[in-house]
Amino acid sequence: MKNIFVLFSFLFFTISLQAGGGWTQPKGKGYVKISEWWLIANQHYTDQGRIDPNLTNGLFNTTVYAEYGLSDRLTAIVYFPFFSRSYVNNEISGTTGELLTAGEAINSIGDTDISLKYGLTKNSGISVAATLTLGLPIGNSSGGSQGNLQTGDGEFNQLIQIDAGTGFPLGSTNAYANVYVGFNNRNNGFSDEFRYGIEAGVTLFKDRLTAIARFIGVKSFKNGTPSAESTNTSVFANNAEFFSFSPEIAWNVKENWGFSAGVGTALSGKIIYANPSYNVGVFFKW
DSSP states (O other), X not given: OOOOSOXXXXXXXXXXXXXXXXXXXXXXXXEEEEEEEEEEEEEEEOTTSXXXXXXXXXXXXXXXXXXXXXXXXXXXXXXXXXXXXXXXOOEEOTTTOOEEEOOEEEEEOOOEEEEEEEESOSSOSSEEEEEEEEEEOOSOSSBSTTSOBOSOOSOOEEEEEEEEEEEEEETTEEEEEEEEEEEEEEOXXXXXXXXXXXXXXXXXXXXXXXXXXXXXXXXXXXXXXXXXXXXXXXXXXXXXXXXXXXXXXXXXXXXXXXXXXXXXXXXXEESEEXXXXXXXXXXXXX
């Protein structure tokens, strides 16, 4: 199942960070974020890493993300796209202007992730945590008349991830950095994946604004079965690879709620869309 790249954290500097990282929630503390993520793509990376055009496709996910501290070391996490819309535009002949293939759209829920994160260190300068994420294939993996519209990939996956993060002063502001590696075991003939990332953030305006820079990578082991092999480009394609840069900002309007906005760009990739994705959201803490 395609994970949406990152988990969200909010412990650091008392404001919301889309960091995840080595930090867990204190017992009884929580965080909820409602957001919109979307991608409209008219070009893609081929299986050779070149950019080619394609018929415009779009995917919109309206999601709820929540964390809750079961204990000071153990945090429960849920990512649920409760409304997902996938569409493809009309295909028009470039010479005659005739309609070749009518566009289509589907609406459903999307593939969902549930996670448990355990803090391996406590009261340490470097916070290390291990996370187990189960990807539930409850989205639509073959919608539309041609079966090419998807809000999920139809496979159950298990991701094990290790994060290590630390905070530090940066002049008169607060800053943090985090790195992670993970192994994503995929079923139903899909290839397993190696995941990695690094990010850093700094707070501004008396810790009201956090600016985040994030680099994320996914590498396919290409060990799936022939029946799952495909060079068709999709958010949910098998053997997709990418290296992305995803900046984000989070603004605390009040102590317990605020807004965030971000963009994701694929600097390189294979069998994945080459257009940027966007997200906006509102978060609540308690």
